[in-house]
Each structure stands twice: as structure tokens, then as C-alpha cells.
Amino acid sequence: MIVLFWLLGITTLVAQTVNSIGIRLVSIPAGKFYMGSERDGKDADESPVHRVTITKSFLLAATEVTNAQYEAFDPAHKTLRGKNGFSKEDDEAVVFVDYVNAVAFCDWLSRKEGKPYRLPTEAEWEYACRAGTISDFSTGNSLPKALQKSQQTDRDPVIVSLKVGQTVPNPWGIHDMHGNVEEWCLDWYGPYSGEQSDPVGRAAGTFRVTRGGSHGTPVTFLRSANRLAMIPEDKSWLVGFRIVQAPMPSTQPQPAATAPAVMQRVSQKRFSWHPVSTTQPVFKEPQRYVRKPDCALNVPFYSHNHQPAISWYPNGDLLAIWFSTDAESGREMTVLASRLRARATTWDEPSEFFKVPDRNMTGASLFQDKQGTLYHMNGVETDGDWQNLAMILRTSQDNGANWSKPLLANPEHRKRNQVIAGLFQTKEGWLVQAADADPGPTGGTAIHISKDRGKIWEMPYTEPQTPDYKAGATGGLIAGIHAGVVQRNDGSLLALGRKDDIPGPDSVGLRMPMSVSTDMGKTWTYSASELPPVWSGQRLVLYRLNEGPLLVVSFTHHPDEREGPKAGMLFNKASGAPYKGYGMYAALSFDEGKTWSIKKLLTDGKERYLNGGAWTGAFEMDSTHAEPKGYLAITQTPDNMIHLLSSSLHYQFNLAWLKELPINE
Structure with missing residues (x-):
């Protein structure tokens, strides 16, 4: 008709x-x-x-x-x-x-x-x-x-x-x-x-x-x-x-697109790790891992590069990933990657690592299970913003040269799927992935658990209501967003987060919230830690070192906060004399997070100009000032070197350096 x-x-x-x-x-x-x-x-x-x-x-x-x-x-x-x-x-x-x-x-x-x-x-x-x-x-x-x-x-x-x-x-x-x-x-x-x-x-x-x-x-x-x-x-x-x-056109398809540079020229030779000294302190010069690529490479590199994750490969390489975007709610957001190849001293220029076209890609993590399998988890939005994310999982068995097809670890586009760097494996062999429970500045952190190496994922707590985060209270979410999570030796889970702060004892003011779960994430009990809160533009890491102690890396205060009693934090010199330091610090616990007996400002005391990118920008490092803010990610290689990423910088140090207090000037 x-x-x-x-x-x-x-x-x-x-x-x-x-x-x-x-x-x-x-x-x-x-x-x-x-x-x-x-x-x-x-x-x-x-x-x-x-x-x-x-x-x-x-x-x-x-x-x-x-x-x-x-x-x-x-x-x-x-x-x-x-x-x-x-x-x-x-x-x-x-x-x-x-x-x-x-x-x-x-x-x-x-x-x-x-x-x-x-x-x-x-x-x-x-x-x-x-x-x-x-x-x-x-x-x-x-x-x-x-x-x-x-x-x-x-x-x-x-x-x-x-x-x-x-x-x-x-x-x-x-x-x-x-x-x-x-x-x-x-x-x-x-x-x-x-x-x-x-x-x-x-x-x-x-x-x-x-x-x-x-x-x-x-x-x-x-x-x-x-x-x-x-x-x-x-x-x-x-x-x-x-x-x-209509019948299918008889045209032959074009060949599949070539792999990005980060997946090319990948050595499959197993690397021989030589442990760094347990007594000789090591702190290497911080270097940029987020580098603007040559325009001829046509890498989609935008103005805002942020929210990293890092892991090591059996071939000796390090892999860093992060999002690149003009707006954090933008559909242009892509996940870029750079490789620090074994024995190299400079990170490769970045290339695109994972991008669902025209979708927001907020949140990514990496983890290597020490048996040769590398896991990559990422959020995928329906469009822009970062609230209604699904969670995907990819794995690599060949040092990141090839990756599996994305598995929808949580296929529902919803809250509680904003992936946070820090995926880890429990002593039971279960994978645990933390994810922000809400797109706002507060609202807690959920965890997702897989008991079969990533095939099936579940949330231990699924009720929609947000708990009352106060000392002694119990709820189904971790207090604070962007939480770091570890398993303690007794099998319980320990977490530290941003915001949802809890008043400390006496008049010390608000403290970073600490959450403990004895039922693998079904319920959490809240208390005030001894650490200061973290604010916008800052993300802590909580990690178990190869040598056993727990490590927190966080920030003394927010740099936009006016100078006063809350700004900065007291540290000790080798003589025992206290001094006030500002910015990124490390804290060590030898009693499973009950106390943090060693706290050290993350600087070697050398005066230098650095640029932390993202929300951090340029800053001066010296004996009393470290990086003022940034989103952190961490891994420790088999040689026991600790590799810490901020939003743009790569720090390398060892446990011996963390234990060594600065000498008097």
C-alpha cells in the first residue's frame, strides 16, 4: 500500500x-x-x-x-x-x-x-x-x-x-x-x-x-x-x-581493530623478583605515570585524569589504569592505562584500556591473585552521571596482552556498583570488591563477594536503607564512601572510609570511621578510629603488606581547611621530638588495626615541585609538606617494594623506610 x-x-x-x-x-x-x-x-x-x-x-x-x-x-x-x-x-x-x-x-x-x-x-x-x-x-x-x-x-x-x-x-x-x-x-x-x-x-x-x-x-x-x-x-x-x-549483505566484515599499545609487545617471560632490603630504607623520586600522549597516537586523553588502580604482572610489569574525562558525569569518560615495563624507569605513554562507547565509566579496580590471573572490574553507566552503574569483570592470563569478554558481575544498573580500587582475595579464596553505595559525598560503601573466582557475585547486604553511622551502631554498609577493606587474621573484615565521620574521645573532634564485620559483610559495627577524617578530593588506601602489618595511606587534613588546630598532624622525629606535618601520610598497625603505632609523612624531606593532577594540581614537597590530596591506589610487588599511586604520581618505598623516622634538622 x-x-x-x-x-x-x-x-x-x-x-x-x-x-x-x-x-x-x-x-x-x-x-x-x-x-x-x-x-x-x-x-x-x-x-x-x-x-x-x-x-x-x-x-x-x-x-x-x-x-x-x-x-x-x-x-x-x-x-x-x-x-x-x-x-x-x-x-x-x-x-x-x-x-x-x-x-x-x-x-x-x-x-x-x-x-x-x-x-x-x-x-x-x-x-x-x-x-x-x-x-x-x-x-x-x-x-x-x-x-x-x-x-x-x-x-x-x-x-x-x-x-x-x-x-x-x-x-x-x-x-x-x-x-x-x-x-x-x-x-x-x-x-x-x-x-x-x-x-x-x-x-x-x-x-x-x-x-x-x-x-x-x-x-x-x-x-x-x-x-x-x-x-x-x-x-x-x-x-x-x-x-x-532483507537478506544479510554478502560483504565481508573488516578485520577486528588492533589492540591498544598497553596490550602490545608484552613479554611472557616470568620475572625474577629480588627482594629489597628489610633494613635499608628506600624512597624513590616520585614520577608521573599520567602523561599526555602524542597527538599522533589518537588516544582519547581529556582534561581530568583521576581515580587510579594499580597491579603487578608475573612478567615484572606494573599496570596503572585511571579514568580520563572532561566531566566526571560525562559520557566521554574512558579508562586509560599505562605500563611500567620490567626494569624500565619510565611509564609508557597511555593508551585506551576499556571504553563502552558513549557510556560513563566511573570506578575501576585491578587485582593479581599471585597465580597469574589479573582481574579488572569497572563500572558502566547507562549514559552519563555515575549513579546507575552495572559492574563488569574481565580477566587476563597472559600479563594483560589479552582480556576476556566483559562479564556482567552485577548486571543491574543501580546504586552500590561504583567500583573502588582495592579488590582483594580472602584467605578462603573469595574475591571482595568494595563499591560506593551512593553517588553522593556520603552514604557508605557496599561490598560484593565472589566465591568462585569471579563467575558469580553477590552482595551480603541488599537492604536499601542507609544505617545510622555512630559509635557502637551496627548496619549493613561500611561507614564512609571510597572505603578501603582488608581481612584480619581472625577472618573478620576491617574497613576505613571517607565522611560519615564519628566523634573521637574527649575533645579530639571527628575521626575517620572504622567498620568491622565478623560475618563477611552482612553486618558492620562502627567506631571512631584514631585517624583524622578524609574529605573531598581525597581517597585513602588500606592494605596488608607482604611482611604482615596493615598499612593506611591517607591525608592529615583538607588543604582548603583554614589553618587552625585541625590543620596538619603531629609526627615524631627520630629523637622523639614532635613536629607538625601536612598532607599525605602512612600509618602502620601491628595489631590488626586496633592501633596505628607508626605514622610518617610521605616525604623524604627533599624540596621539590610536583604536580598531582586532577583535583590536586601543583604543590611543593619538603620536610613538613607532602601531597595535599588525591585519590590513592596501592600494590606491593613480590620484591616487597610498595607502589602507591596518587591521581597522577607514582611513589615507591619499602617497609624499612616507613619505619625510619626523620632525623632532626
């Missing part, structure tokens, strides 16, 4: 058919178009603009697949209607379907009708979306308000109708290509490779392309050229799909 549409003063003849389950299919003619855009920065993956030929016409669904249409294939999906408040009605776009679900629906429909159904290729999708235009949107370089639905990043999702086909179609009669819900495409995500006919993407990859943007998404992500992608098994309230009726 022929349907006449009127759009923005243009009369368009559209040929369409309706299939057996009520999906309207519009004939899209063969033709040529310019794919991509000339944007850079977060949109650099849209370049280069290249000519694409679609050699054969195809039928494309006029709208996204609805609940009623999808549930003709999968009736059980009806239980997901209204999840998080979205998509309750028959004629709303189906959501909470992953790539595998969408492909299975197409296969079912193909068998049902004896016709080839599939997802659109990325090129077919953009070709149909543009509908003969070359502008940002099929409506020009702006999107009319009538086509928009809460087009901003919503920390708490704003409920809107996802009813399909309610706005005017584009010039080819296709609805909802700019927004409503994102749509799965057929292709593996990968870089463009120039002029092509009927491209089908890459031969392999990690993520599947999604297109079109959605509700709860800034308008720029709804442009015709904008590229998004997702882990194929991921699903959310933002993503659905539409279908094509």
Missing part, C-alpha cells in the same frame, strides 16, 4: 507493508550517502566522513518493536513491563532486551514468516535515519522540541511515555530515529575504514553498536551520526530495537 506523509512542508510517498505481528515495514531505496561527521573529542569515532553505497533496497520497521510485538515471541518479558517505571503499555517500545534477545526475536520471526529478518547494519541505520539529509538531524541542525523527551542526563530517571510513532516521521516515513529509545544494530563496534559498499562492521569486537539516542539523553547523542555501543548482554530502560526484512 502507498501512504502519503507530510513532514516540514515536504510531501513524501512511502511504500509500506504490515507483517504478521503488526510491524509496519517501509521500503528504503538503494542509494549513496555520507556516513559520519567531522567532530573530534568525544565524537572522534564518527570520523572520517566516508561515502557509503547501499546497493539494494530493504524493508525497515517504521517504529521500534513494541512490548506486544516482542512478547508474541517471549511472553515472559511481560514481567519486565514497568521496571524502573518505563514501558508499561502494549504500544510502547520494548526495553530491557539485550543484543542476544533482539537477534533471537529476528530469528523467530524469520522462521514464523519464512522471510529473512535481522537487525539493521550500522550503515543501513544511519542511511535510513538521514533520509537523504546531510545535517545533524533529519530535521536540520537542530531537533524540534516536539521530538524531544527529557533530553538531559537524569541521575534519577524521569519517566516518559515510550509509545512508538507519536511524532512526525522523517522524510522516508520512519519514526523515532532521534530518541525515544536507543536501538541495537547488527555490527560489532569498531573504527571506520573509508569508502565502502554495504558495510557490515568488524569481524569481531567487544561491543555491539546502538544508535539513535534515547529519552533521558542530551540532544547531541540523538544526532544521525552519533555512535553508541553496549556490551551485548547488557540491557536497560534506554535501549530497544527495530528490525529489517
